[in-house]
Amino acid sequence: MIKVSDIKKDFPIFERQINGNKLTYLDSGATSQKPNQVIDVMSDVYKNNNANVHRGTYVLSSETTGKYEDVRTKFQKFINAYDSDEIIFTKGCTEGFNLLSNSICKNLNQGDEIILSEIEHHANIIPWQMAAEKYNLNIKFINVDESFNLDIDHLKSLLSSKTKIVSIVGESNISGMLPDIKEIVTIVKSKSDALFILDGAQLVPHRSVDVQDLGIDFLCVSGHKMLGPTGIGVVWGRKELWDSMDPVYGGGDMIEEVYYDKATWAPVPHKFEAGTPPFVEAIGLGAAVDYLTNISMNEVQQHSDSLREYAKNKLENIDGLNIIHSLSKNAGCTFAMSIEGAHATDVSLMLDTYGVAVRAGHHCVQPFHRKLNLDATFRATGYIYNDEEDFDILANAIEDSMKMLK
Numbered sequence: 001m002i003k004v005s006d007i008k009k010d011f012p013i014f015e016r017q018i019n020g021n022k023l024t025y026l027d028s029g030a031t032s033q034k035p036n037q038v039i040d041v042m043s044d045v046y047k048n049n050n051a052n053v054h055r056g057t058y059v060l061s062s063e064t065t066g067k068y069e070d071v072r073t074k075f076q077k078f079i080n081a082y083d084s085d086e087i088i089f090t091k092g093c094t095e096g097f098n099l100l101s102n103s104i105c106k107n108l109n110q111g112d113e114i115i116l117s118e119i120e121h122h123a124n125i126i127p128w129q130m131a132a133e134k135y136n137l138n139i140k141f142i143n144v145d146e147s148f149n150l151d152i153d154h155l156k157s158l159l160s161s162k163t164k165i166v167s168i169v170g171e172s173n174i175s176g177m178l179p180d181i182k183e184i185v186t187i188v189k190s191k192s193d194a195l196f197i198l199d200g201a202q203l204v205p206h207r208s209v210d211v212q213d214l215g216i217d218f219l220c221v222s223g224h225k226m227l228g229p230t231g232i233g234v235v236w237g238r239k240e241l242w243d244s245m246d247p248v249y250g251g252g253d254m255i256e257e258v259y260y261d262k263a264t265w266a267p268v269p270h271k272f273e274a275g276t277p278p279f280v281e282a283i284g285l286g287a288a289v290d291y292l293t294n295i296s297m298n299e300v301q302q303h304s305d306s307l308r309e310y311a312k313n314k315l316e317n318i319d320g321l322n323i324i325h326s327l328s329k330n331a332g333c334t335f336a337m338s339i340e341g342a343h344a345t346d347v348s349l350m351l352d353t354y355g356v357a358v359r360a361g362h363h364c365v366q367p368f369h370r371k372l373n374l375d376a377t378f379r380a381t382g383y384i385y386n387d388e389e390d391f392d393i394l395a396n397a398i399e400d401s402m403k404m405l406k
């Protein structure tokens with residue numbers, strides 16, 4: 001079982017006081033805090049090893065190259081990929097979707113279809129909209145029902161031989177919804193030859209993910225939401241798919257031979273990693289993977305489940321608080337909330353006076369907010385360094401704010 005008081009000691013940010021209160025950080029859905037183990041590894045590389053990767057013949061460069069490439073293997077094991085070469089480093093989940101949409105869609109035919117869901121993050125909408133406009137493709141959205149889950153019958157009705165891509169969120173960043181990915185992949189593959197892409201931005205930090213078991217084709221991951229630094233992410237894809245795809249960014253490191261009039265590409269993964277990669281950030285991500293692995297992802301998952309259960313009961317007991325939350329037994333510890341007559345930004349400003357950090361806005365899920373007739377919500381998300389007391393403090397602060405905002 002996770003002992004939050006021990007975990008907190010690894011995170012220097014929790015020594016801070018905010019507006020005279022202890023910090024109650026409930027915005028890990030936006031970005032997680034960083035443990036000393038990640039911060040120290042990165043500063044150690046800058047102090048002792050720093051040299052560009054893949055280029056030098058000298059000691060420092062081979063040290064950084066070794067550390068950078070080791071993270072590929074670490075990440076391969078973390079998500080049970082078939083091969084470490086399937087791990088492509090990006091600067092985040094958003095870049096992963098842009099890479100995939102640019103590389104895949106140019107080979108599709110006019111009128112081909114992409115299926116997303118109504119509750120996708122903009123990172124999994126806009127890149128497809130841009131590609132759809134460029135290549136005359138159509139986008140369809142799976143309905144989300146009243147329990148904030150995907151309507152599987154609606155998905156079935158959307159699938160056809162025209163469906164070439166299905167891309168959906170693995171854990172919703174507003175409702176915590178956890179779609180049954182295995183079931184959905186089976187349905188998609190039985191009714192189409194579409195590629196299945198999973199948005200792992202929230203899922204991978206909170207639950208153990210086995211890409212082979214899920215049967216998916218690609219997974220986009222964000223490093224900064226899983227204790228890693230900013231500016232680093234991963235796209236995993238099956239090797240044969242990467243081999244058949246064209247690169248999106250050109251430059252150094254991604255080539256085999258260059259002439260004045262043409263070039264040939266380096267093998268995967270380098271084909272997709274043009275220029276100097278964020279190698280120190282990648283090494284920091286490796287330390288984050290080690291940190292989570294040491295706790296064990298099963299423990300991380302159990303902590304998320306029990307904290308969610310506690311938080312859900314606590315928040316549901318607040319009169320007049322509207323919660324957008326998956327009604328399923330299983331869901332992430334994420335709660336988007338609204339209060340009739342009070343703007344989400346005002347609520348979050350009030351909560352800040354109690355040292356409670358939550359996010360206000362549409363959380364990059366604007367179409368779904370619009371569907372619910374809400375322009376904004378305030379959102380609390382729990383992670384490994386949060387405990388029941390954090391949600392007690394949140395609930396009390398919400399109740400006090402409601403009295404003051406009336």
Ligand code: PMP
Nearest residue numbers: 092093094121123173199201222
């Ligand atoms: N998808 C989801 C579900 C997210 O929550 C986020 C981050 N808010 C993203 C994608 C984008 O991730 P990144 O910040 O790494 O680009």
